[in-house]
Amino acid sequence: MKKTFEIAEHQRSLASNVCFLMRYAARIIPHYYLLQVLHLIAAVSLYYLTVWIPQQAVALVQQEPSFSGYLMGLFGPLALFFFSNTGRDWLRLYLEGRSEGSFSLISYDLHRRILETDYENIDGAAGQMKVRQALAYISENNRIFETLHLLLPSLVIFLLFAVQLFRVDVWILLSILLTSFLVWQMGQRSNQAIFQKEQKIQETLRKGQYLSDKGADYSYGKDARFYSIPRWFSTLYEEILAKVRRLAAQIFLHKLRYLTGVELLNVARNLLAYFLVLRRFYAGAMSLPEFIFYMGVVHKLSESFDTILTSLKSLQLASRKVDQIRDLLALNDHTRRDGTTFPEGFFQKPLALILEHVSYTYPGAEHPTIDDVSLRIPMGQKLALVGLNGAGKTTLIKLICGLYTQDSGTIRVGGLSRDEVDLNQWFSLFAVVFQDVYALPLSLKENITAGAALDEDKLEHALQSADLSALTRRLSAGLETKLVKSVYDDAVDLSGGEMQKLMLARAIYRDAPFLILDEPTASLDALSEERIYRAYHEISAQKTALFISHRLASTQFTDRVILFEDGKIRQDGTHEALMQQKGPYRTMYQAQSHYYSSDAVSKTPPAEDPCHDF
Structure with a gap:
């Protein structure tokens, strides 16, 4: 039920x-x-x-x-x-x-x-x-x-x-x-x-x-x-x-x-x-x-x-x-909260992410948002999850991360399902940058460490990787600068691009096995989006990464592309393989390709049916 x-x-x-x-x-x-x-x-x-x-x-x-x-x-x-x-x-x-x-x-x-x-x-x-x-x-x-x-x-x-x-x-x-x-x-x-x-x-x-x-x-x-x-x-x-x-x-x-x-x-x-x-x-x-x-x-x-x-x-x-x-x-929780940790040796084995027949319907909705999805993502793979708005991409990510509980099917990491460990332990597997990004009214450093123990080397690595070092040097209080000016008179408000870098730095500092980016560049133009995804690709070199977008700048830098439509996997393959197929991915990419670099456009084979209704 x-x-x-x-x-x-x-x-x-x-x-x-x-x-x-x-x-x-x-x-x-x-x-x-x-x-x-x-x-x-x-x-x-x-x-x-x-x-x-x-x-x-x-x-x-x-x-x-x-x-x-x-x-x-x-x-x-x-x-x-x-x-x-x-x-x-x-x-x-x-x-x-x-x-x-x-x-x-x-x-x-x-x-x-x-x-x-x-x-x-x-x-x-x-x-x-x-x-x-x-x-x-x-x-x-x-x-x-x-x-x-x-x-x-x-x-x-x-x-x-x-x-x-x-x-x-x-x-x-x-x-x-x-x-x-x-x-x-x-x-x-x-x-x-x-x-x-x-x-x-x-x-x-x-x-x-x-x-x-x-x-x-x-x-x-x-x-x-x-x-x-x-x-x-x-x-x-x-x-x-x-x-x-x-x-x-x-x-x-x-x-x-x-x-x-x-x-x-x-x-x-x-x-x-x-x-x-x-x-x-x-x-x-x-x-x-x-x-x-x-x-x-x-x-x-x-x-x-x-x-x-x-x-x-x-x-x-x-x-x-x-x-x-x-x-x-008195809210009732349906997830496990008993402090159960990962078994010994869990992180020494390949942590593949596996979804088997996963479905999810929002309360009161007539049709499932996620409909019988099965998916296997090997450890270290870079995957782009693309599709139009409302296709179910963000809902799928919430299910994977443990924010939602599927109605049917199983989600496993390294053979372990979410119900077998404490929910906070499951959260620790993922570093996520969601669509909507917000700075907390804390210092720049506290926004990056997000309550975790301070490690100066990790912090410096996160700053450099996210290209925030120059910003911290410009600020008089450096990493101690307070954010959110509506709370502190001496605080600063970051620009959209700086906020993106801050969220990236926080995800890098978390150093989780899975890096998930859920439409983090939705408010940026396509060329800026491409540059950010290049940076994400380099940073996630040693991690399993999921890039979610309805735009396709991310797909050039991934090992695999999945096109999501109406809660189902419509196409699955590499960027090159999907471009050879006469499917919705190719049409969608061609419709967007002129916004990207000339190099990206040159890689796109001509479409036989440019009027295909996607």
Whole structure:
């Protein structure tokens, strides 16, 4: 059965997600759970004292003590109030301030998981959307702990005062519970609608972020001025902002309807509860101090329940977002990650690359991108994999490198399949230069060594082989020069050709048995491409090399050419042999040959069918 790599969506309980966050907070704050208990005790004591102290004050007045006796009678309760209030505030400030650091820890774990999980888990538009949403939610959830510190004491106070009212008049308690239940139901429906609207806003803002990024990219400045791009950007921006405003207005209306309904129910609840308490007082069932106390209990019970509902509403919305974060952290890998290394003597034998009946279909696609491909590449062979865009060349390379897992068939190196060793061990077999090249915001040297141990001789060899030595001499900081100017003020941004050389230097420094170049010159003109492939050919003299391109400059320097079409091998042979055949390779080469050197063109035999439809 075809595997799917969509990120599984789970809706966990609110308690589960709160415990998840608290576990992260406990990794940041020493004695976290003890401090939470102390905060809870201080907060509950404070709430209770605000109701009990007025009762004691009235009771003392009725006893007609002296003024000093009255003050002494209130000194103890007021001292307790002061210490409870101060302790609660200090603990809350400390816990909330330190708890926010837990989101940095979550962000670290999330980024690390994204970088380490199977590439297929996060590849594609759907996977990238999940990643962006989860990362955005981290920054939105920094008030969760503040909400928790309101919710937990309110829950305890509600239970405590509910018992008090139940003992006095069950109808008072039932009236509060009934109206509060209606408020809860309204909040549930409101939450669901708001979350769906916020999801749509996130999807819309993703498009706006792309426009924002490109609008701020100075490399687009020349085109923007010549081709009326600002008007195009403005039109798209206005459409996006209009949609966001519509969705925001809908969210506002949901919140307005909810708040209006809540306020009406709260008024009805409080009037009913106060009426029932007053009736008992005038019926002689309560003394004046008791009346004062239970009026305070009704008020605090209603207030605590409002806090519970508001907090739960906020936490439920946040919990849906925490689900997204936990879904990414809980991604299942389908590759081997147990540290298994290559068997002894593995690198002393010929490392032929063999594909047997390999097929691969992207999730949701109707037809396979790689369709029953069998291929053997002997050690040391230089192979050019060519074909039109979309033929499946890059997908095949991802399968070979271990980024994708084939649906059927086997891929072996030296008789060993990818599943027989740890995935990172398999990665170590390949030095790859992909189509899209990016410099990391590190030094030039760190970009070349890419986390590997520094070897000065290897580094010098990589610099010379990639023709980067002259560049490093021109830079004032040499190899310590920082790259990516948008991150460091004193950094430099490399040109396209310099970036190609940097990626080549990194691949040379890696010194892997297989060198794979996946359309690394797609943005260059044909003559520049030919010069770069000549350099690649010389550097890969002692390695097995695969050159992937839809252009054919690479084929003159390889031992073998494979033309890929619709996920299948259409032609396989040397450049000379394929040029003798009346096939698509010859037609394609002839169509491109006038872009290359005159020497390359002179080697091309005349075509008998120049109008062949490739």
